[in-house]
Amino acid sequence: MSPSTPPGDRPLRADARENIRLILRTAREVFADRGYEVSIEEVARRSGLGMGTIYRHFPNKSALVERVAIDVMTETSAEIERALAEEPDPWAAFTRVMRQMAQVRSSQMFPVSRRRTTEPGPELMAARAALLVDLDGLVTRAQDAGGLRKDVNVFDLVLMLNSIPARIPDDETAGPSADLAGRHLGVLLDGLRSPGEETLPAPAADRRDLDQFFRTRFGF
Template identity: 55%
Template structure:
């Protein structure tokens, strides 16, 4: 996993949320794509947003934090309007849930392999998404592959 700063993680997350909304045919697919992207980036760095403060203070980070919260609020609202997400979920719920996901850990013997922790992380994300989905909503399937 590459190492990037918290502000870079948040900026990449803002970009991915906006891109997913623009490119995906259904809001649930856009939502799951954005969540999985943020987990891959490194969920543990994502959200000084959840506490309203950050380790790296400054107006630039505060601006990125606001952009990310606004993008997530838009994504959650659109997903709810489509009937795919529970009505009682907020962007802050998503932030706190993402913050609780353990980061992916590479297997020490094979750094190119995500090992058993990757499976655990994927499973955890799947359970999280299942809990956010509106009752009776059928998942339209996986996100379409992004062009290289």
């Protein structure tokens, strides 16, 4: 059951559904601006809703953060499906998804705070597992078509994407900051093109490496 689902799966009233959408939309904006360590009071302030309304749907900050993370991962899975259907070749689909994920990463939207104090729920873990399956399919398609080098795997990619720097807030007096994420990704994509000039050390990253990374960095 998601944090926004009432006990017994009773249908929510229209105003309650709208409040949840507003809370989640505002939370994403706040987390993108300030990171996941910002207080839930800031979400209430920006949304114009009372703390009681937020806590009615999300009993604590961890529940709200987790719901945002689930939405981000679910949206990324949907983007993979769209990219494979719409792009002319698997490499174009692959780079499209990588750019979307890099934008998510640079906006501090993925996936949860390293200071979480509760165990992640099954819905979060299921969304993460589904995303890994979808990414693996994307990787395989790009490799089979000859665009992506054969010696990388989905675990390598997730770990690489998490090295992309977070967005630096714009300075109103100095203008927009450099697109560090875009530059970082450009170099990364160039290095991922087949056949690749550099021999990569063995063994490659595996699920154990990825799980250890998420436990130490994000707490799950």
